[in-house]
Amino acid sequence: xxxxxxxxxxxxxxxxxxxxxxxxxxxxxxxxxxxxxxxxxxxxxxxxxxxxxxxxxxxxxxxxxxxxxxxxxxxxxxxxxxxxxxxxxxxxxxxxxxxxxxxxxxxxxxxxxxxxxxxxxxxxxxxxxxxxxxxxxxxxxxxxxxxxxxxxxxxxxxxxxxxxxxxxxxxxxxxxxxxxxxxxxxxxxxxxxxxxxxxxxxxxxxxxxxxxxxxxxxxxxxxxxxxxxxxxxxxxxxxxxxxxxxxxxxxxxxxxxxxxxxxxxxxxxxxxxxxxxxxxxxxxxxxxxxxxxxxxxxxxxxxxxxxxxxxxxxxxxxxxxxxxxxxxxxxxxxxxxxxxxxxxxxxxxxxxxxxxxxxxxxxxxxxxxxxxxxxxxxx
Amino acid sequence: xxxxxxxxxxxxxxxxxxxxxxxxxxxxxxxxxxxxxxxxxxxxxxxxxxxxxxxxxxxxxxxxxxxxxxxxxxxxxxxxxxxxxxxxxxxxxxx
Numbered sequence: 001x002x003x004x005x006x007x008x009x010x011x012x013x014x015x016x017x018x019x020x021x022x023x024x025x026x027x028x029x030x031x032x033x034x035x036x037x038x039x040x041x042x043x044x045x046x047x048x049x050x051x052x053x054x055x056x057x058x059x060x061x062x063x064x065x066x067x068x069x070x071x072x073x074x075x076x077x078x079x080x081x082x083x084x085x086x087x088x089x090x091x092x093x094x095x096x097x098x099x100x101x102x103x104x105x106x107x108x109x110x111x112x113x114x115x116x117x118x119x120x121x122x123x124x125x126x127x128x129x130x131x132x133x134x135x136x137x138x139x140x141x142x143x144x145x146x147x148x149x150x151x152x153x154x155x156x157x158x159x160x161x162x163x164x165x166x167x168x169x170x171x172x173x174x175x176x177x178x179x180x181x182x183x184x185x186x187x188x189x190x191x192x193x194x195x196x197x198x199x200x201x202x203x204x205x206x207x208x209x210x211x212x213x214x215x216x217x218x219x220x221x222x223x224x225x226x227x228x229x230x231x232x233x234x235x236x237x238x239x240x241x242x243x244x245x246x247x248x249x250x251x252x253x254x255x256x257x258x259x260x261x262x263x264x265x266x267x268x269x270x271x272x273x274x275x276x277x278x279x280x281x282x283x284x285x286x287x288x289x290x291x292x293x294x295x296x297x298x299x300x301x302x303x304x305x306x307x308x309x310x311x312x313x314x315x316x317x318x319x320x321x322x323x324x325x326x327x328x329x330x331x332x333x334x335x336x337x338x339x340x341x342x343x344x345x346x347x348x349x350x351x352x353x354x355x356x357x358x359x360x361x362x363x364x365x366x367x368x369x370x371x372x373x374x375x376x377x378x379x
Numbered sequence: 380x381x382x383x384x385x386x387x388x389x390x391x392x393x394x395x396x397x398x399x400x401x402x403x404x405x406x407x408x409x410x411x412x413x414x415x416x417x418x419x420x421x422x423x424x425x426x427x428x429x430x431x432x433x434x435x436x437x438x439x440x441x442x443x444x445x446x447x448x449x450x451x452x453x454x455x456x457x458x459x460x461x462x463x464x465x466x467x468x469x470x471x472x473x474x
Contacts, residue, residue, distance in 0.1 A: 117466035118431025
């Protein structure tokens with residue numbers, strides 16, 4: 001695989017690291033990678049260990065499973081337990097703990113909970129089971145929300161009456177604003193999300209340089225993409241520029257996917273506010289179904305408890321999601337909270353910072369030492 | 380769920396429903412291409428698939444990269460592919 005080798009080429013990586021080191025100089029820089037996929041690449045390839053100590057990466061809120069608050073999981077389970085309901089969800093959500101257990105536990109106790117790959121699978125279940133009510137637990141940023149929207153358009157066109165959606169879709173810009181307004185954290189720039197940007201494009205990020213004076217570079221998922229994006233951020237700062245730049249132009253277009261945005265606007269509208277795990281209520285950050293789709297809106301069709309549940313005291317997912325602490329700085333990381341028995345959402349999803357660090361972090365400390373030794377031998 | 384799986388378009392199976400047959404890791408499945416309506420997709424084109432929908436058109440190089448990254452993810456990739464194979468919609472391509 002020639003292409004892949006080019007993006008993992010150690011010589012190119014070293015050249016980029018040297019460039020980053022030179023650009024950063026003696027100053028300290030803190031960049032946030034917004035997207036959970038980037039967090040994964042960073043730990044998987046040990047990127048934090050090859051960066052100079054002057055450049056620190058902090059993990060952001062871009063993991064859709066991680067940001068769902070406990071109360072919404074409880075809401076979902078309440079519906080799943082209703083008689084006659086087939087409750088459908090992406091696999092990632094099944095193990096997320098609510099205050100009374102997870103969807104997986106509800107299933108073990110007799111609720112008809114099924115995991116689906118696509119919202120279209122849930123719609124198909126509804127068609128095949130006309131005597132049952134099928135609900136789809138919709139989560140995700142703009143990457144998955146257009147799929148839910150198209151599914152709803154299909155359900156409406158086919159006049160299906162036993163299908164509904166419990167929308168927990170969220171948008172990427174409001175949490176970025178919330179983080180920028182947070183006094184806890186001083187950032188020097190952002191690595192913009194990859195897949196979300198294929199939908200929303202680059203325009204929505206312009207407020208970051210315009211209002212907060214910080215650069216943002218949308219990055220791909222290869223290790224060299226991340227390093228390249230970091231050097232682009234530093235170049236901007238050194239050249240006195242402050243812009244939205246696109247390192248991932250081989251996939252992300254300036255205008256995004258206009259068709260997906262149109263479908264989103266047709267089906268969803270912004271909620272006045274939506275609760276995020278760790279970030280609290282953020283205004284205009286969640287998507288709910290438009291009144292034209294009321295017949296498919298689980299929040300209107302079912303008795304949803306809607307009780308706000310505080311996170312367990314020991315869990316510091318909130319601070320991890322805001323980038324205030326690193327996963328291993330959490331009191332329960334790797335002891336009470338592991339991927340097998342997660343307390344917090346960040347340990348559940350493979351894109352969660354804690355799970356990524358738990359699975360790969362330790363290994364790459366060793367790998368980084370080895371790599372360091374090797375390059376010392378060559379030099 | 381946020382993992383994009385690269386697939387290559389084989390043929391269009393139902394134009395009205397925006398369905399196409401794609402090959403993913405050597406196996407043919409059905410996906411929805413409605414969100415790429417304006418991209419003039421042709422058989423042989425590569426797309427990045429999220430939850431059963433083609434979300435972006437990519438080139439062969441990007442497809443190879445995406446696949447290699449996914450394989451490195453290990454369990455998460457296996458889970459995603461398994462979910463994809465077990466998808467009721469996707470499996471309609473099974474003949």
